[in-house]
Amino acid sequence: MADSTRNALPLAVTVSGIGGQGIQLLSKTLALAATKAGRHAMLAADYGGEMRGGPSSTSFVIDDKPVNALPILEETDAIVLSHHKFSERAVERLLPGGVCMVNSSIVDQSVIPTGARVIEVPAADLAKKLGSPQTSGLILAAAFNSLYGLVDHETLVDAMRDLIPPYRQQAIPKNIEAMAVGRDAVAGHDLAGAPA
Amino acid sequence: MSAPSKQLPIVDSTTPPDGTVKVADPNPSLILGAHSLCPGCGEPVALRLLMESLQDLGIVDRSIGVVGHGCYGSFVRIMDIDVLQCLHGRAPSCATGIKRVRPDSVVFTLQGDGDMVNEGLQEVLHSAARAENITCILLNNGVFGDTGGQATATTVVGQRTKTSLDGRDPAKHGYPIPVSDLVASLDGSGYVARGHVGDPGGVTRTKKMIKEALQSQLDGNGLSLVEILTMCPTGWFVPAGEGPNYQQQSMEQTYPMGVLKRPGGAD
C-alpha cells in the first residue's frame, strides 16, 4: 500500500472521540473551510442520543473534484483521536503509515497502530491553559489544517465563525485564541508533499 | 259605576305596524337545507347563530370552517362555507395550519365535547397556548350523541349515560372537565365565554358571544372559544320538550354561564 502521506487529494479522514469534545465542530470547521477555499467536501457524522459522553465520530473526504464517497469510509489517510475510548473503528481503518493526530493530554497511546505517523497535540492541556477547556477540538482542527496546509488559517477561523450558533457567540474570541495555539502546536512537524 | 277612565288607544290592525324588526330569517341564506338531527337538539340552533354572526360581521367571503366528528358533522352538508371535515379532535390543529397560511381568512372550528374535550383536549389547549387566531365553537351536551349517549369528559356528576347507567359517580368515573376555564387560564386565549341555547335569552346572549369571539379573532387577540350548552334530549333519555329543563337542572349547575375572559379583562 502506498504511503498515505499523499501529495494529492482526496484526503480521507476519521475523527473520533466522545460527545462533548467538539468532534462535530472540529470536523465541520475543516470541511467548511475546505469548501470556502474552493474544494469539495463530504462529511458524515456519527453520534448517538447523548449530548455528552457517548461515542462521537465523523468521517470526511476533501477533494478538488466532486466527492463520491460512502458516508462510512473503508480506509482513511489520517485519523484524529480526541479520546482513546470508542477509537477502535477509526484505528482499524487507518492506512499503513497514515497520520494519527492524537490529543496527547488524554489519549492512551497504546491504541495507536504501529507504523502510524503520530502527531501529538496536547489539546486538552492547551485548552485548559487558555481557560477554555471546550476548545480542545478547535485546537486539533487548527493543528490538522496547519499540518496539511489545507487552507489559510484565516479561512479556517472564518469557517468556525460561520458555524457558531447565535446562542454561543460569546465563545468566539476564545475559539480564535485556541485556533492560533493549535496552528502553532505543529510548527515542528512537516508532511512533505501534503496537499497545498 | 264610575265613568270609564281615559280611553286606551286602539291600534289599527288593518295595516302592518311601523318600525317592525324581523328577528330572524326563516331561511337563513348560509344554511343550504334542513338539518337531519333529532327533535329538540340544540346544535342546529348553535349553527344558525354562528352562520348569522358571520353575516352580521360581513366576513362570510373569507370564512373557513373546520368541523370535527359528532352529530354536527353533517352540518358540512348544509353550511354554505368553505369547509374541511377533519379527524376527530384535530380541528384546532387543522385550523392552525389554515390560518397560518391564510392569515386574512376567518377560521372557526365546530366541535362537540367528545371531539374537543375527549379526543382533542391537547389540541385546543396547545392552540390556545400558541395564541392561534382562530375561533373554536364547542357544542357541549355532555354525551356522545352520535354514538347514542355514552359519557364524555364533560358529563356532569350524576348524569345518566349508557356508560354510567346509575349516573356519573366520581368514585367510578371521575369528574367533568371545564374546558373553557382551562382555556381561559392560558395567556394565549383572547376571548372565552359559555352560553346556552335552552331559551330565548340564552340564544340571544350566545349569539352576542359568538360575534365577540369572531371579533376577537379579527382583532388578533389569540384563540377565542365559545362553549355552547346544547340540548340532547335523545342522548339524555328525556322527551324532546324536556331538553331545556334538564339542561338547566344538570349541565347549567356545573358550567356557569357568562364571559370568562375578554380582551382587556373579563366581565
Place this chain on the structure above:
Amino acid sequence: MSEELELLEGTAAIAKSAIAAGMTFFAGYPMSPFTGLLESLSAMMPEAGGVCINAESEIEGVNMTLGAGAAGARAGTGSCGQGIALMQEAIAEAALNETPFVVFNLARGASDYFQCTKGGGWNDYRTITLAPKSVHEAVEHTQLAFHLADKYRAPAIVYGDPLMARTTVGINIKKLDFGDLPQKDWALDGSMSGTGKSRQVWTWAMGKVTDPGPEMDAHWRYIAEKFNTIDGIEQRHEELWCDDADTIVVAWGTGALFAEKAVSELRKAGHKVGIFRPITLWPFPGPALERVAEGKRVLVFEANAGQCLEDVYQWVPRRRVTFIGRVSVDHTGMNFGDIMDAPVVRQLILEHLDNQAATAGANQ
C-alpha cells in the same frame, strides 16, 4: 469551478430544497435524526416568508400540515418512523380527502419500509414513497415529492436515514422544474363561502345538499383507481450493470450506495453482478425488476428483517430470491449497526456468489 457550492448537512439541504420547491408551511416534533430538519426550517422559514411550527406532538404537527395543505399551501411535516406511526391516521385521511403534503421520514434506519409503503391508516390508500440514496438525491426527491403530491392530490413520503440526515456535502440547491400542475381550485380560502358553491374537503365526499358529491362508495373507488394510475405511471428505479449479470442485487436508499460500491469492486474481480435499485418504494417498480431479473439470481440487501423482500417476491419466483440483509442497529438505537459498510456488504454478496459457484460446480 462552474458553480458555487454551499456546504450543507443533509437535513439543511433538504430544508433548503423544500423552500426552493415553494413549501410555506412546516410543522414537526423533534426526534433524532429528523430533528435537524426541524431546526433548519425553524431558522430558514421566517426569512423565506413561511411558517415553521415546533408542534406539541406529531399528531398535531401532521394535522396542522393537513390544514395548511387543504388551504392550498405546499406543506410538510416529518419525524422518524416512531413519530410517523402517530401520524398514520392523518396520512390516510389526507390520501382519502385528497390533501397534498410531504412527509419527511428521516428515520433511524431502514425498518420503516412497510410503514411507508403499506401504511398503518384506515381504508384503501397508498402513499407515494421516494427513497433517495444520497443527500444530492434527497434534495431532488424533496422537490419531486411536492410535485407528485400536488399532481395527484395525495401525501408523499421522502424516506431517509441517519446517514443522509447527518452527512454534509457541498451542494448547489436550485428550484427544479417537473412540469406544470393544475390550479388548486379546490383549496379552501373562504372565497366561495356564501356563494352557494362553497368548497368541501371531506373523506366521505358527500358534498353539500344543494350540490351532492359522489359519496363514499364512488369516491373511494375513484381514490383506489387514482392509486392504480399512479402505480402505472410513477414507478422509478435504477439499473446498474444488469445486462451481463447473472446475479442481481436489489437494494434501496443508502443501502444501495453501499451495495453499489461492493458490486463495482466485485465486478472488477470478474463477478457478473448487477444492481437494481427501487427509487419509488411505492409504487414498487415490479415490472422492471421482473424484466431485469429474468432467469437470474436475485439477492435482496436491506438493513431490516426482510420488508422490500416481500415486494420482490411479487415479481421474482421465490426460488431465485435470497435475502442477504438483516436487522442491524447500533447500541444507541439511532444508527445502522455494522451491516452498512462496504466490506460487509461485499462479503454478504460474495458468500452467496461462492455458494452458487460451488453448487453449480457440484451439479456439473
